[in-house]
Amino acid sequence: xxxxxxxxxxxxxxxxxxxxxxxxxxxxxxxxxxxxxxxxxxxxxxxxxxxxxxxxxxxxxxxxxxxxxxxxxxxxxxxxxxxxxxxxxxxxxxxxxxxxxxxxxxxxxxxxxxxxxxxxxxxxxxxxxxxxxxxxxxxxxxxxxxxxxxxxxxxxxxxxxxxxxxxxxxxxxxxxxxxxxxxxxxxxxxxxxxxxxxxxxxxxxxxxxxxxxxxxxxxxxxxxxxxxxxxxxxxxxx
Amino acid sequence: xxxxxxxxxxxxxxxxxxxxxxxxxxxxxxxxxxxxxxxxxxxxxxxxxxxxxxxxxxxxxxxxxxxxxxxxxxxxxxxxxxxxxxxxxxxxxxxxxxxxxxxxxxxxxxxxxxxxxxxxxxxxxxxxxxxxxxxxxxxxxxxxxxxxxxxxxxxxxxxxxxxxxxxxxxxxxxxxxxxxxxxxxxxxxxxxxxxxxxxxxxxxxxxxxxxxxxxxxxxxxxxxxxxxxxxxxxxxxx
Numbered sequence: 001x002x003x004x005x006x007x008x009x010x011x012x013x014x015x016x017x018x019x020x021x022x023x024x025x026x027x028x029x030x031x032x033x034x035x036x037x038x039x040x041x042x043x044x045x046x047x048x049x050x051x052x053x054x055x056x057x058x059x060x061x062x063x064x065x066x067x068x069x070x071x072x073x074x075x076x077x078x079x080x081x082x083x084x085x086x087x088x089x090x091x092x093x094x095x096x097x098x099x100x101x102x103x104x105x106x107x108x109x110x111x112x113x114x115x116x117x118x119x120x121x122x123x124x125x126x127x128x129x130x131x132x133x134x135x136x137x138x139x140x141x142x143x144x145x146x147x148x149x150x151x152x153x154x155x156x157x158x159x160x161x162x163x164x165x166x167x168x169x170x171x172x173x174x175x176x177x178x179x180x181x182x183x184x185x186x187x188x189x190x191x192x193x194x195x196x197x198x199x200x201x202x203x204x205x206x207x208x209x210x211x212x213x214x215x216x217x218x219x220x221x222x223x224x225x226x227x228x229x230x231x232x233x234x235x236x237x238x
Numbered sequence: 239x240x241x242x243x244x245x246x247x248x249x250x251x252x253x254x255x256x257x258x259x260x261x262x263x264x265x266x267x268x269x270x271x272x273x274x275x276x277x278x279x280x281x282x283x284x285x286x287x288x289x290x291x292x293x294x295x296x297x298x299x300x301x302x303x304x305x306x307x308x309x310x311x312x313x314x315x316x317x318x319x320x321x322x323x324x325x326x327x328x329x330x331x332x333x334x335x336x337x338x339x340x341x342x343x344x345x346x347x348x349x350x351x352x353x354x355x356x357x358x359x360x361x362x363x364x365x366x367x368x369x370x371x372x373x374x375x376x377x378x379x380x381x382x383x384x385x386x387x388x389x390x391x392x393x394x395x396x397x398x399x400x401x402x403x404x405x406x407x408x409x410x411x412x413x414x415x416x417x418x419x420x421x422x423x424x425x426x427x428x429x430x431x432x433x434x435x436x437x438x439x440x441x442x443x444x445x446x447x448x449x450x451x452x453x454x455x456x457x458x459x460x461x462x463x464x465x466x467x468x469x470x471x472x473x474x475x476x
Contacts, residue, residue: 011469014469014474015469015474016467016468016469016474016475017469019467020467020468046469046470046471047471062473065473066472066473076474080474179457180457182470182471183468183469183470184468184469184470185468186468188457191457192457192458193457193458193459193460194457194458194459194460195459195460196459196468197467197468197475198467198468203460207460219417219418219426219429219430219431219432220430220431220432221431221432221433221434222431222432222433222441222445229254229257229258229435229436230254230258230421230422230423230424230434230435230436231249231252231253231254231255231284231421231422232284232420232421232422233284233285233420234304235300235303235304236252236253236254236314236318237254237435
């Protein structure tokens with residue numbers, strides 16, 4: 001292996017994923033030249049049972065789905081805005097929409113095949129959290145995806161056919177479940193280490209370096225098995 | 239991975255390799271049905287500077303090369319015979335020849351490509367240690383290799399062209415040197431554990447089981463990174 005592989009399960013609708021990804025990206029940047037990292041987006045829907053097109057203002061959704069008071073829900077959004085700001089990210093604390101992200105995940109799989117996964121991923125985050133326009137409208141999705149490097153006809157074709165990349169999304173979700181991930185972001189480093197949540201940059205850096213160093217293991221001599229009967233250029237021990 | 243991979247550096251002229259391989263094979267047999275093992279022969283010449291065709295009775299070689307007395311050298315061969323017997327192996331304590339094994343290694347690489355590596359390997363050992371006829375004669379090499387499953391024309395073609403599989407033999411030897419192996423047999427289990435010498439069967443079994451169990455690692459949660467800020471189906475921690 002030449003790179004540390006990181007699988008990141010997340011959802012575009014997930015504020016902690018947005019923040020966590022920025023913290024993770026900083027760790028990768030800090031390690032630039034020291035640790036080579038290969039990131040792969042993996043799908044996880046926070047609200048898989050919501051119907052496509054069924055959108056609602058985030059605060060309304062929080063009130064309805066989780067029984068929060070409106071003030072509580074709104075305060076949470078402002079706290080997230082502060083945390084996002086601390087990472088240099090814009091965050092619309094008011095007026096954001098919530099919705100089903102299945103189509104966004106399918107497009108992210110298309111983006112993965114076209115070599116623009118990182119770009120589309122970041123563009124979807126920005127469109128959902130930083131922009132005033134809602135990402136849960138088809139025209140906006142097309143616009144953002146194309147601006148990030150996807151072909152318009154391909155984007156439209158994928159959106160028109162819900163079978164396209166459906167299995168890829170479902171496979172990611174099944175794998176997350178098999179790994180015991182119940183929330184996102186969820187990072188798996190070199191298929192070995194699991195990191196849950198929007199951890200500090202320093203923690204990501206530590207795990208990345210650890211995985212990197214472990215990719216170059218010396219052969220471990222088995223204790224008691226170094227001095228056995230063997231033959232060498234100087235003859236056989238006998 | 240579905241199998242434990244074991245790379246075994248050894249030489250056909252190496253008595254401890256002959257004995258050690260039998261002990262290792264017993265461990266594999268004992269673990270049959272529990273641990274799947276894939277073995278690969280790797281080349282290591284005990285006497286790489288000896289000219290092809292320059293053969294001598296083993297005892298003469300020991301006296302000349304290592305300055306042993308003839309009685310000492312012969313006694314060593316009898317001790318090896320006893321140790322081989324304990325593993326159910328025949329061993330000619332008298333009359334064996336020593337020589338350059340480069341051609342045998344090249345043929346073992348051919349055997350690897352033809353899917354009969356295990357057969358040819360074992361046949362070369364038997365021919366060198368158990369049979370009265372010397373393996374260091376071309377006709378005998380051809381006879382043994384063909385009986386073990388190689389095509390006669392191919393065997394002859396490889397023997398006629400010293401370039402064939404030369405690089406493969408040299409690459410194995412370079413890798414052994416890089417791993418710090420100065421004698422053989424040298425076993426590397428799953429590119430991870432090194433075992434030197436003709437160790438007891440129980441030790442081989444232990445390392446094989448260990449490697450096998452380690453092939454199914456659960457993802458290791460990074461300490462302090464289990465309870466972080468994340469979003470799940472029940473909302474976002476905030």
